[in-house]
Amino acid sequence: MKTLLVSALALLAISTAALAKTGWDDDYEKSLAKAKEENKMVLLDFTGSDWCGWCVKLDDEVFSKSAFKKFSKEHLALVELDFPHGKKLPKKTAEQNNALKSKFGVSGYPTIVLLDKDGKEAARWVGYKATLLDELKAKVDAAKTSAAK
Numbered sequence: 001m002k003t004l005l006v007s008a009l010a011l012l013a014i015s016t017a018a019l020a021k022t023g024w025d026d027d028y029e030k031s032l033a034k035a036k037e038e039n040k041m042v043l044l045d046f047t048g049s050d051w052c053g054w055c056v057k058l059d060d061e062v063f064s065k066s067a068f069k070k071f072s073k074e075h076l077a078l079v080e081l082d083f084p085h086g087k088k089l090p091k092k093t094a095e096q097n098n099a100l101k102s103k104f105g106v107s108g109y110p111t112i113v114l115l116d117k118d119g120k121e122a123a124r125w126v127g128y129k130a131t132l133l134d135e136l137k138a139k140v141d142a143a144k145t146s147a148a149k
Helices: 002-017 028-038 053-063 066-075 091-103 132-148
Strands: 041-047 076-082 111-115 121-126
Touching: 028 041, 028 076, 041 053, 041 091, 041 132, 053 132, 066 076, 066 132, 076 091, 111 132, 121 132
Parallel strands: 041 076
Antiparallel strands: 041 111, 111 121
16 A cells, blocks of 8 residues: 555656656746746746647647757757646646736637847747747847847
8 A cells, every 4th residue: 555655656756756758857947947047938838738739730740840849959958837737737836827818918729939148039820830940040040140249
């Protein structure tokens, strides 16, 4: 019985820690600090991971691809801001996500927001975009060019 309880608690800890997609964080402030330190931009993914069909399609067809992973590792701090229906987020994460949803005026999913390293919005995409990676590369390149001037 004791072993079962320990196993259940371990699974709960693992499932809570693994809420965000691989390569993504769910802590906005930590990611903003990391971006500033590494001179990267921040990509916010406002998603309904377990109910939004277009969000799932974006994950499958853009975010999970090696080209996106390679580009983001070099240029972005990734933040998943999830609004699930079938799973419960930790209270702190849910409060953070709701505050950021309000701050950025998000009214639909998926909404992707690109921020500079200081947290200022540089671009936004609403809905599914198969061409997101190409558009994202162009925005990041433009931001780096203007910052170099």
